[in-house]
Amino acid sequence: MSEPASATVPVVDVADYALRLGDDALVLSQRTGEWIAAAPELEEDLAIGNLALDLLGQARALLTYAGRVDGSDRSEDDLAYFRDERDFRNCHLVELPNGDFGRTMARLLVFAAYQHELYTGLTASADETLAAIAAKALKEVAYHREHAGAWVLRLGDGTDESRRRMQAGIDAIWPYVPELFESDGLTTRLAAAGVAVDPAALADPALGFVRQILAEATLSEPEPTPRPTGGRRGIHTEHLGYLLAELQHLARSHPEAEW
């Protein structure tokens, strides 16, 4: 593993960026894991287990890098278990409750489509570590978006009930989509240095993929519903607090312990 490519890029910027990506993956892995032992069929239990494991692997790689590159020497566990709500940098979309299987696949479709474009761009990052992480993750999320796409198709164009539920799922998560494609000072600086990918540039290709699936699934794209964002600044929905309480409780009860 190496140092960030450009000497003019502050390491805290790179760490913050890695945290955003890592927290996204960690929180979504936590949500996805909730389906284990509860999926609609045994084969899907296995598939969803793989999705959760892939996302967890991405989270671990990104968090480990974040804690190392800024010189703070915090481990993946320090970051996952001992940061408070306001220090998490994930987007709102991933912290939402799963809802039913339709809503879960709606969220996965959009997020995996976003990650696919994100990691595609990052494989060319000037930061060698991010590029390497992206190359491995890209193979995984290619599969995730195909999997989610296959389900959205079948649920959208299955029975009347499944179309109703699938549309409801899309409608429920759609207001949280714009946040994925928001640029800010950090991403602008890092994109200029060739380290990060500008989120705004990902919107067309990512949503293009999603729209294609929606059309084939006989689903409609919801009207835009603006809502406040803020995940990247640590302003979250009320859901994150509960998620973190469950995730962190045991580790925090024994702060000096090893597991």
Added chain:
Amino acid sequence: MSADSWPLWEVFVRAKRGLSHVHVGSLHAPDAEMALRNARDVYTRRGEGVSIWVIPADQIAASSPDEKDAYFDPAEDKVYRHPTFYHVPEGVEHL
């Protein structure tokens, strides 16, 4: 079959280049694409394969165990098909 039942598929995996596909088991899936996906998750998540075939179980034609004698025995007495039938003099290589 009820409205929510999925057919049975048989799964064949080629473990690596140079080997043929081998039957590894079965699973339930609603269609071929999902059957392939599921087979990948169920039967190759430890890197056990480079290629997967899936086929609906009811598409397979099988010989019957009852016919065994008629079907397979005639091959047994044609021993000249086996290399061990032939005597090769000592010292002759590459045969």
Added chain:
Amino acid sequence: MYGNDFGTEAPEIAPDDPDFLAIIDADGRIEPRDAMPEAYRKTLIRQMAQHAHSEIIGMQPEGNWISRAPSLKRKAILMAKVQDEAGHGLYLYAAAETLGVDRSELVELLITGKQKYSSIFNYPTLTWADMGAIGWLVDGAAITNQVPLCRCSYGPYARAMIRICKEESFHQRQGFEILWTLSHGTEAQHAMAQDAVDRWWWPSLMMFGPPDAESTHTAQSGRWGIKRFTNDELRQRFVDMTVPQSEALGLTLPDPDLTWNAETGHWDFGEIDFTELFEVIKGNGPCNAQRMAHRRRAHDEGAWVREAAAAYEAKRAARTSEEAVA
């Protein structure tokens, strides 16, 4: 591996049919459409199905701790383990299906309580240390039972067990490692580990079933190569294997009568209170109702998804045949 031969059902023969017994006595394998006694077929369906049900229900007590695992590495390992259990259930249902029953029938029998699953999964996982205890003791007991099944006379079951045993080896090791880390950690961690072992030891011994004297099926299952060793033999094997491991862990087993018998070369252990086992099997254990409710809910809530997928394929197939005709 499961050789799902299709077409007509296997012809029925007498339980002591000489050709059938000859295959078994030669340590050969009975394959799906071979002639077999109806009782052999029924016994195997029931045993494989209940083994599969156990794997599926077993996902719940361990799945409980995925969201709360105290490190990301432990979370990943636990997720992979529970995922393996789903896979094992799937292999076993597939093996059962080779005998002419559909998985959905078997799931129905589980959900309506007509088929059982291993009693051990009716106990609650109260702390993180339970993950260690389950991996070490419960998986250890399962492995003791499973290794002989790799030589079961029914081909598909034996092959499923070989696959399962290969995957299972990491399960027991990770449980042992969890307990070792806890035992050598803080005082609170050590106490957590000891408490878990104290709660899981006796139920693990009960996994092997009632004593041989009270066990009804063993003789016939033994003759047919389904069961190679008796309940008591396997239970003793498990105890002998586990006691030295407990010493390595620095944890005690909650049995004051546990003593090494130099004459027999085995560990003598205290009397098991089998009334607890029978109560749990009857449905009166700590978690029976909860486990079944969870399974039922997952099944019911998934119905609309399964129906949708079937409907989508039906529509697609209809479109394809219309196009073919046109």
